[in-house]
Amino acid sequence: MTAHVAPPRQALAPTLTAAFADSVAAHPDGTALTDGADSVGYRRLDHWSGAIAALLRDRGIGPGDRVALRMPPGAVAIAAILGVLRAGAAYVPLDIRNPPARNTFVLEDAATVALIGDPDGCAPPGLPVIGAEQLNALRDAAPPTDPYALPNPGPDDLAYVIYTSGTTGRPKGVPVRHGAVTALLAGAAREFDFRAADAWLLFHSLAFDVSVWEIWGAFATGGRLVVLPHWSARSPEATLRVVREERIGVLSQTPTAFGPLAAAALRAGAELPDLRYVVFAGEKLVPDTLRAWAARHGLDRPVLVNMYGITETTVHSTYHEVTAEDLAGTASVVGRPLAGFHHRVLTPEGREAAPGEQGVLWLAGPQVSRGYLNRPELNAERFRTLTDPEGGPARRYYRSGDLVSRRPDGTLVYHGREDRQVKLRGHRIELSDIEAAVRSHARVGDAVVWVRRYAADDERLVCAYATEDGGDIAARELRDHVKGLLPSYMRPAVHRRLERMPRTVNGKLDRDAVSRLFEAEREPRA
Known part of the structure; x- marks a missing residue:
């Protein structure tokens, strides 16, 4: 297999809103979003999200605020996310499958000032609710007469808060800044050859951080985001049909989801000439999952990429193209950290693990969150400043709790959790x-x-x-x-x-x- 080499790229905009504006300027007539039979162009999505931002600002929502979003993936939800960001606020996605009690906790813990979508009994009394129909009514809004009336978020401003499971029985809120996501995209641009012609499938829940990669991978490159219809999500055959008919170029999958999808593709003898990348994340990738697929499709198109990552370090932290050597073994190889990351592999005694020896992965860099919401004790445990063993500057690291080992060439192999988190x-x-x-x-x-x-x-x-x-x-x-x-x-x-x-x-x-x-x-x- 010939190793893929991505071309050099211009520097990415420092914020998500600026990255979107750049794509609007470069591709105003391009399709930004496909939701079933509904298509929305970049110019229209710009106007629509600007009108939503203006609505939020008229209701007193702005920089520093957090707005809950409880909606299924779709055109309205994507426009709402953009509108929240353009108002200078951050969005807090609620999984529509969560019981109301869990979402109520998130609303209160995140100190949200409003909820967009259907509250389904989780909104406390007095919390303003903005329904989908109100946002739909703004779809054909005229361009803003004063585009400079909206705030311009900076790299250090909050973009979203995603909640993950917690060992104490209550979820943990992970706040992520604009600059952390753009650092992810900039690091990925050095490994991938993403193009404006690519279609990205929005496969995951908005409350799962891989959706951030799917949405902004498309919008930061002028690509097209395709929403997977709700009825397709549980059927690998239906998902395969969407991938084929919508000419998906970039597909993100957990290994568990990809197994049935690959089996469906092999049964159907499906040709997928537009599929350029399959990106794995979310759980351990076992080579067994890929062998039948690789025997049929090879490893060049699509390129299979295994990326380790966690919410606290902004979706993806490493990059590794799956090789024939990987498929011949049993190890879950996650490769090397993306550009900008520093990493340590430390044993329980606190020393650097030798090649082949397992240790906990610690990560530092612009993608690392500033800490959990309202959890000072957990922040003190997970986020620490470590000295550089080679005499460089001390850096603030996140202790992942994941066990890895280094191969002699520096490549990381993932082994699993050190605790009982799965x-x-x-x-x-x-x-x-x-x-x-x-x-x-x-x-x-x-x-x-x-x-x-x-x-x-x-x-x-x-x-x-x-x-x-x-x-x-x-x-x-x-x-x-x-x-x-x-x-x-x-x-x-x-x-x-x-x-x-x-x-x-x-x-x-x-x-x-x-x-x-x-x-x-x-x-x-x-």
């Missing part, structure tokens, strides 16, 4: 969150949750529990209880009662023994 279908999940939800049932005494692998591309959350009275709980009753507390991606596929929960000699739950007992029992139909 990534499943692109979502970062604290297993303790789920266990706490199951335990909150009045009859549950204890619970253990883990990821069980049923097949190469089929991993699911399973739960073993014990009751206080030793009796069974109806599966539907337990599922309904958890449903009211957790989003769908955090709900176990199977709940199984065990007669006893094994413990270690020091009194802690013996999780390995629990899983063995679970496997020894006959699995009921879910």
Whole structure:
């Protein structure tokens, strides 16, 4: 395979709003957005988002404010995001699948001043709500008479706050600045050959940070953002049809999602001549997932790229083109950090890990968040200033909690989490969150949750529990209880009662023994 070399590019604008304005100026008649049969050009999206920004400003929303967004991906949601940013505010996306109690916590923790979309019972009394119909009415608005009336955000201004799972049972808000996202895009431009002719698929929820990459990868390069219809998201055949018919050039996937999509493409003998990149993120990439695809399509077109990243370091932090050597092995190679990053791989003793030795990955650079919202203790634990072992300046690092090792050439290999946090279908999940939800049932005494692998591309959350009275709980009753507390991606596929929960000699739950007992029992139909 011939290594891809991206051409040199001009410096990217310092903010997302400026990057969008540059694309409007360069491609005013180009299509910015496709949402089903609906297409929106760059000039029209500029006017529409400007009118939304003016509406927000008229309602007193501006720099420093945070605006919640609870909408499915679509043209109105994208225009709303742009409008919030152009008003100088930051958006806080709420997953529409979350139970109201979880979204209510996010609204209060983020101190949002308004909500755009359907609150579905999560908005506290007095919070202004702006419905989708109000934004739709602005779609054909005339160009602003005074474009300079809107603020001009700077690189250090907040762009969004995305909430991730937390070990204490409550989500953590990660604020990300404009300059962090443009640093990501600038670093990616040195590795990828993105073009204005590329169509990008918006495959992910707006509350999952890969959507930031999908949206701004398109808008910062003058590309076309294609919204995956809601009815297509759960069907690999329907997704494949969209990829083919919309001539998608850049596709972002979790390995779990790509497995069924690749299988559907192979069954159909699909030709995808426009697909130039498949970018993997969100969870560990196992080479098994790619072998059949590579045997059919090769590794040159599309180029398969594995990118490690976390919300706290702005979506993607490393870059690695998958090679034939990778496919012959079993390691999850994530490559090297993007330009601008500094990294350390430290052992539990705090020394630099030797080649081949596992350690925790620490990252520093312009993409690293300034810290969690309202979590000073966690900030002190995760964000630290470290001296340079080679005598350079001290830098502020983020402790990822992910175990990696360096190969002799400096390439990083991902091994997994050092704690019990997992990534499943692109979502970062604290297993303790789920266990706490199951335990909150009045009859549950204890619970253990883990990821069980049923097949190469089929991993699911399973739960073993014990009751206080030793009796069974109806599966539907337990599922309904958890449903009211957790989003769908955090709900176990199977709940199984065990007669006893094994413990270690020091009194802690013996999780390995629990899983063995679970496997020894006959699995009921879910």
